[in-house]
Amino acid sequence: MSLAHILEGCRRRERNAQRQLFHTYASRMLAVCIRYVKRKEDAEELMLQGFEKFFTQIHSFTFQGEAAFAGYLKRIMVNECLMLLRKRKIVFEEIDDRSLVVTQDETPVERLSSKEIFELILKLPEGYATVFNLFVVEDLSHKEIAQLLGITEGTSKSQLSKARALLQKMITAHEK
């Protein structure tokens, strides 16, 4: 059964179709949520909220291909996570470490597995990780990030720069 048929079934509120869609995307969406909130229990809750929102508002969604659908679903999850982070009032701390300078050296990213990179990102401070995820993974601009998080563009740039440097340092240490 193609994704279009599954989504058509979801539109008709068929449980089998909803179940199939959930089984297909649950693991991927859970990873998205964990990247933002870190705790698995919180991430599961947010993912379920996101799916619930999608199934109840499916009539406002127009299917334009599998990639577009995955992006749409991911955006719902990210919004759920950001809502929780706003409630938590995340602190965009500045780590005063002069060694955190982004170098142009070639970093061995390609030698790391997806799991290793994922775990390294989870080790970043909450503010760094949020801006890094939004900029690098979700491909948002600093202006959009600033609007979403209620911070200035400068803070967003600063957080990203520090996040890159810290990640580079962690990758190098991991390689050694």
Place this chain on the structure above:
Amino acid sequence: MKNKDLQISDKINAHRIGDYDPEAGWAQLEKRLYPRKKRTLNWRYAAAACLIAGVAGAFLYRNHSAKTAGNTGLAGVRLMDKTLPIVINDRIIRLPALPGKTIIQQLLQRHAPVAARSFARAQPVVETPAPLPAELTPGNAGPYPHDPLPEIAAVKPAAPVDKSSAQLPVLAEEAFEAVVNLEAPRRKKENRFLKYLAARARQTDYTGEKLSSSTTIVKF
């Protein structure tokens, strides 16, 4: 930098959480999406519980009523076994206890047999005042010689009355009310008690003898 970002982005997007049980997650999500199933079940349980409670309530009510009526009857029997002060026209009189019979027993014996109860009351027969019985005269007032004289409008010896007369149950009823409570409204329980008395009076007196057809009309 952009190239590195792309590499990181691709790797992160390709990552899946391996130890997640989607079936358990779906079960939770299904509960949120379809809460009505549970509500319907609860509604059915609630309806069944209400039905059971209603049946139990009706059963208890019936039993409670019967018990109350039974208690009233027992109280009446106890009343008959003792000589108690009688309130007539808001005044307490203490009739002398006649050997072997209580006042109420005497009254009931005189009234019996009683016809089927009629709700269309006949006008009570107005009797002219008659001389008090010898046992009720001031000089012969039994154990309470200083009590005021009883006010009995008319107490006549038994006179032959038609058995089908509608006055008979009324008389029994009035006797009961005079003894128990003049002012109280007539309720179900009293009516049941009166039925009990009437039935009892119809059949036998306190000695177990079949009652005679003679009766006495007493007007309070």
